[in-house]
Amino acid sequence: MTSTWTEPSNTATALLLLGRGSDPASERGVDCPGDLPAPSDPDLVARATAAKAALGDRVFVLGHHYQRDEVIQFADVTGDSFKLAQQAAARPDAEFIVFCGVHFMAESADILTGKDQQVILPDLAAGCSMADMAVLGQVEAAWERFEDLGITGEIVPVTYMNSSADIKGFVGRNKGVVCTSSNAQRALTWSFEQGSKVFFLPDQHLGRNTAVLEMGFDLDDCVLYDPHKPGGGLTDDQLRNARMILWRGHCSVHGRFTLDSVREVRERVPGVNVLVHPECRHEVVRAADQVGSTEYIIKALDAAPAGSAWAVGTELNLVRRLALAHPDKQIMFLDRTVCYCSTMNRIDLPHLVWALEELVAGRVPNVITVDEDTAANARVALDQMLALP
Numbered sequence: 020m021t022s023t024w025t026e027p028s029n030t031a032t033a034l035l036l037l038g039r040g041s042d043p044a045s046e047r048g049v050d051c052p053g054d055l056p057a058p059s060d061p062d063l064v065a066r067a068t069a070a071k072a073a074l075g076d077r078v079f080v081l082g083h084h085y086q087r088d089e090v091i092q093f094a095d096v097t098g099d100s101f102k103l104a105q106q107a108a109a110r111p112d113a114e115f116i117v118f119c120g121v122h123f124m125a126e127s128a129d130i131l132t133g134k135d136q137q138v139i140l141p142d143l144a145a146g147c148s149m150a151d152m153a154v155l156g157q158v159e160a161a162w163e164r165f166e167d168l169g170i171t172g173e174i175v176p177v178t179y180m181n182s183s184a185d186i187k188g189f190v191g192r193n194k195g196v197v198c199t200s201s202n203a204q205r206a207l208t209w210s211f212e213q214g215s216k217v218f219f220l221p222d223q224h225l226g227r228n229t230a231v232l233e234m235g236f237d238l239d240d241c242v243l244y245d246p247h248k249p250g251g252g253l254t255d256d257q258l259r260n261a262r263m264i265l266w267r268g269h270c271s272v273h274g275r276f277t278l279d280s281v282r283e284v285r286e287r288v289p290g291v292n293v294l295v296h297p298e299c300r301h302e303v304v305r306a307a308d309q310v311g312s313t314e315y316i317i318k319a320l321d322a323a324p325a326g327s328a329w330a331v332g333t334e335l336n337l338v339r340r341l342a343l344a345h346p347d348k349q350i351m352f353l354d355r356t357v358c359y360c361s362t363m364n365r366i367d368l369p370h371l372v373w374a375l376e377e378l379v380a381g382r383v384p385n386v387i388t389v390d391e392d393t394a395a396n397a398r399v400a401l402d403q404m405l406a407l408p
């Protein structure tokens with residue numbers, strides 16, 4: 020059966036697809052130490068296959084759902100960030116965990132794996148713009164403001180999985196919990212049993228969408244703490260009265276979908292089902308037919324009847340893969356233009372080949388390590404998530 024997939028048009032934004040370019044103002048690391056194979060090398064697939072075979076069970080390759088096809092074909096397991104970290108922890112015999120994803124995911128894998136395992140990120144420039152929007156110093160400054168107001172005793176900090184190890188450590192130190200897009204409601208329910216307010220990091224949209232659409236809060240119960248404004252841009256009374264203090268962070272990929280994208284696709288494709296991720300803006304989620312995590316989106320499309328039409332608001336690599344896997348359904352990207360996660364895209368086949376061949380040569384490149392104290396505190400918040408009722 021022929022696929023109905025249509026590629027969105029290109030944006031004007033240049034993507035640093037091969038990780039050779041640099042944007043030092045916005046990325047964690049931009050250099051790849053060592054010579055990358057040329058992307059035009061016709062032997063890249065054979066080289067990756069040979070290196071992986073030479074390493075055998077010593078290496079375990081994880082591939083996030085948003086990774087490119089050229090990388091995903093070498094993944095031993097695919098999944099969202101938490102599932103991948105759990106899979107890494109379930110493979111204590113693998114010396115090397117090659118994480119085809121972004122920096123915070125590799126940190127989580129390092130936190131959950133054994134001391135003798137090393138987690139490798141094939142391109143150190145693969146950060147996450149959302150995770151980078153909450154820096155520990157900023158978050159501690161906000162907490163001090165809450166302390167000055169005398170409200171920290173009422174506040175439970177909650178951080179989305181998509182945050183740095185530092186932030187997870189902060190949340191663990193302050194008796195909070197980590198959440199994913201699948202369990203955010205359970206995490207908030209638990210948190211409101213511990214205190215009367217939640218400080219939600221770093222994704223304002225997931226926090227707001229969960230509180231308002233799943234837990235019955237009003238939009239007025241939520242305030243937005245902007246770390247770039249004095250005092251977060253909030254008055255003392257706003258902070259005292261708020262139930263949800265949302266950090267001003269967002270995903271640059273999911274944040275691009277607009278109400279116009281939803282209206283446009285409904286006009287163009289009568290009967291279309293709009294399915295979006297909860298990292299999308301509140302008005303987009305409200306206008307959609309269904310909302311759910313990456314794993315939810317995959318299951319919903321697997322279960323959808325043949326002939327049904329779906330406009331999906333999540334990362335393009337995944338939507339394209341799902342469209343090609345379901346040629347009997349009309350699956351399209353919610354936006355008209357390309358919306359890759361540019362940092363996820365930095366992990367390409369040349370970087371994967373380079374990382375695997377370095378391991379074969381006895382050198383361990385791009386190891387991601389979280390210090391003991393941070394890891395111990397982050398584990399408290401992660402364990403609390405695993406213990407959620």
Ligand code: SF4
Pocket residue numbers: 085121146147148149150181270271272273334360361362363
């Ligand atoms: S899709 Fe968004 S949240 Fe996920 S890694 Fe990319 S920027 Fe971060």
